[in-house]
Amino acid sequence: MTEPTPDWQDKEDGSCRLQTADPLGILKSTRTVVELGENVWINQDQIEQLAKRWVQEDSQGVEAGTPLWDEQYHFSDGTARTVNWLLLLDALNFCFWAEKDQPRWTITYQNQTLNGYWAEAAALKRAVEEGIPLWDAEYLTTLSEDTMASIFRGSATIPLFEQRVQHAREVGRVLLEHYNGQFTNAIEQAERNAVKLVLLLERDFPSFRDVSSYRGHTVRFLKRAQITVADISGSFHGQGWGNFSEQDQLTIFADYKLPQVLRDYNVLEYQAQLAKTIDNKELILPGSEEEVEIRACTIWACELLRQSMQRLGRRVTAADIDMRLWLLGQRSDEMKPYHRTRTIYY
Ligand SMILES: Nc1nc2c(c(CN[C@H]3C=C[C@H](O)[C@@H]3O)cn2[C@@H]2O[C@H](COP(=O)(O)O)[C@@H](O)[C@H]2O)c(=O)[nH]1
Numbered sequence: 001m002t003e004p005t006p007d008w009q010d011k012e013d014g015s016c017r018l019q020t021a022d023p024l025g026i027l028k029s030t031r032t033v034v035e036l037g038e039n040v041w042i043n044q045d046q047i048e049q050l051a052k053r054w055v056q057e058d059s060q061g062v063e064a065g066t067p068l069w070d071e072q073y074h075f076s077d078g079t080a081r082t083v084n085w086l087l088l089l090d091a092l093n094f095c096f097w098a099e100k101d102q103p104r105w106t107i108t109y110q111n112q113t114l115n116g117y118w119a120e121a122a123a124l125k126r127a128v129e130e131g132i133p134l135w136d137a138e139y140l141t142t143l144s145e146d147t148m149a150s151i152f153r154g155s156a157t158i159p160l161f162e163q164r165v166q167h168a169r170e171v172g173r174v175l176l177e178h179y180n181g182q183f184t185n186a187i188e189q190a191e192r193n194a195v196k197l198v199l200l201l202e203r204d205f206p207s208f209r210d211v212s213s214y215r216g217h218t219v220r221f222l223k224r225a226q227i228t229v230a231d232i233s234g235s236f237h238g239q240g241w242g243n244f245s246e247q248d249q250l251t252i253f254a255d256y257k258l259p260q261v262l263r264d265y266n267v268l269e270y271q272a273q274l275a276k277t278i279d280n281k282e283l284i285l286p287g288s289e290e291e292v293e294i295r296a297c298t299i300w301a302c303e304l305l306r307q308s309m310q311r312l313g314r315r316v317t318a319a320d321i322d323m324r325l326w327l328l329g330q331r332s333d334e335m336k337p338y339h340r341t342r343t344i345y346y
Contacts, residue, residue, distance in 0.1 A: 015044060016300055019307055023195045026251045027303060029220045033296035036215060039271040040293040042301045046267045051308035054324070058314060067323075069234040073114070073122040076235055080184040081135035083232060083241050084175065087183045088134055089124055090228040091167040091207055093117065094344050095159050097256070100281045107154030119154065127151040137181035140172025163344050167207045174204050184241055187232070194229045194244040201225035210345040214292045221295055223346045227253045230319055252302040252322040254295040255346040257329030260338035267301050268294075278339045286343040294339055295346075 016031045034042065069076070075085045096116040098104045106115045109122040124134055132151065133139045148165045152158045179185040186204075190196035201208045201222075208225040211218060229244060230253070236242025252258060262268040270278065274290050284291050302321045309316055332338070 015042075016304070017307070020249065023246070023249050024198060024220065024222060024226075024251070026220045026222060026299060029218060030296035030299045032217050033214050033219055033292055034300045037289075037293040037297065039274045039290050040297040041269045042297050042304065043267055043269055044304065046265060047301060047304050047308055050265050050267060051305055051312055051314075055309055055312045055314045067327075069237065070121075073109070073118050073125060074235060075125040075128045075134075078236070078240075080182050080241070082235060083183045083187070084135040084137065084181075085124065085128065086231050086235055087175075087228060088140065088168060088171050089121060090224050090231060091171045091205070092120060092124075092164045093224055093227065094346050095342060096120065097338075097340065098156060098159065100340075103156050105152070105154060105156040105158045107152070120152075120158075123152050123154070137172045137175035140168050141176065143168045143172070160342070160344060163207075167344070170205065170207055178204055187241055192244055194233075194247040195249050197229050197244065198222055198225045198250065201228060207344060212287055212292045212295075214289065214296075219292055219296060221254045221299070221345065223253045223255060226250045230322075247319065248317045250318055251299050252318045252325070253346070254298050255326070256338040256341070257332065258302070258322065258325045259294050259298045260332055260335055261325045261329045262298060262301050264332070264335040267305070268297055279336055281337050281340055284339050284341045286341050286345075288341075291339070291341050 016034055018027055018031070020027065022028050074089070076082050096105065096119070104115045105119065106113050107119045107123050107126075108114075109119075109126055114122050127134055127150075132147065134151075143165065145161075145165055148161070148168065152161070152164075158164065175181050175183060179189075186200055187197060190200050202211075202225050205225075208222070208228070210221045210223050210225065212221065213219060229247070230250065233242040233244055233247060259268055263270065274284075277284060277290075284294075302318060302325070305321055306316060306318060329335075329338075
């Protein structure tokens with residue numbers, strides 16, 4: 001007696017078959033874009049090949065595995081202060097690349113020159129070590145531009161500086177108004193459920209509302225809301241404040257590095273004009289059809305990769321696939337450029 005097909009599972013045999021409940025409505029809404037899109041395609045053969053390769057690597061113990069949470073560049077004291085610090089980290093976790101032919105923003109920390117995400121994390125850790133209480137909601141509400149400039153001091157300027165100041169103040173304000181200054185209260189209100197916490201972030205923290213529209217359809221990505229939950233889980237090693245239910249219901253986090261890696265594996269293919277724009281590091285407008293298609297196809301390419309690995313007997317979550325691809329993207333100098341969309345969402 002085979003199990004009855006749950007009502008949310010697709011019956012028709014389309015390539016983008018829904019095999020999870022998709023409580024965040026991300027897979028369903030992005031599937032429309034994948035089906036209608038004319039600028040970005042998913043190559044199913046390449047997905048099967050990558051799935052086979054990863055399953056073989058894993059069986060030979062080469063598994064990239066989810067590395068331990070980094071504590072060299074992340075503030076981590078195991079208390080509610082760390083939870084607030086991580087919320088701030090991910091409220092500012094976007095868009096680290098420089099204008100065309102300009103040097104990236106970097107900082108020096110512990111005699112190392114860091115850029116991108118690692119520079120952001122280390123800058124926020126350095127600030128706490130220098131006595132700036134970034135875990136204090138009250139303090140964040142009136143964070144000055146001078147203080148923020150000092151926090152992110154380094155070579156060149158961190159992009160979208162003004163927006164980052166506004167996001168930090170918004171985090172403080174919303175924490176005070178709704179959660180008595182502690183994001184741990186939000187975790188408890190979400191009953192320690194990953195999906196509920198992502199939806200709470202979307203509802204209460206405007207800068208996290210990463211939702212687009214595409215030919216009249218609403219398209220949900222919620223990248224920073226989802227990575228906030230994943231980072232709290234990572235920092236607390238899945239225990240205590242990091243012990244969430246339904247974490248396997250999260251999708252990958254649609255940033256600018258995953259599409260770059262998926263294109264390098266020929267899993268994503270770009271229409272000629274779009275490929276030229278990206279290879280020339282020209283800007284792609286936020287909310288444009290091209291940008292939404294890149295992000296939607298990234299999400300579905302990873303979902304199809306997950307399904308393909310499962311058919312090969314290897315159960316992984318979207319977060320496992322995300323981490324593996326993102327780490328590959330940290331060594332992406334040889335790859336074709338990632339797409340340039342100036343946005344606060346990723
Ligand atoms: N999809 C996905 N995107 C992620 C991350 C991370 C870092 N998180 C992990 C790191 C340690 C912990 O284990 C965290 O889990 C940053 N980003 C995004 O990448 C971009 C920055 O790239 P680059 O310019 O090269 O620094 C930017 O959009 C940023 O938002 C992730 O994990 N997945």
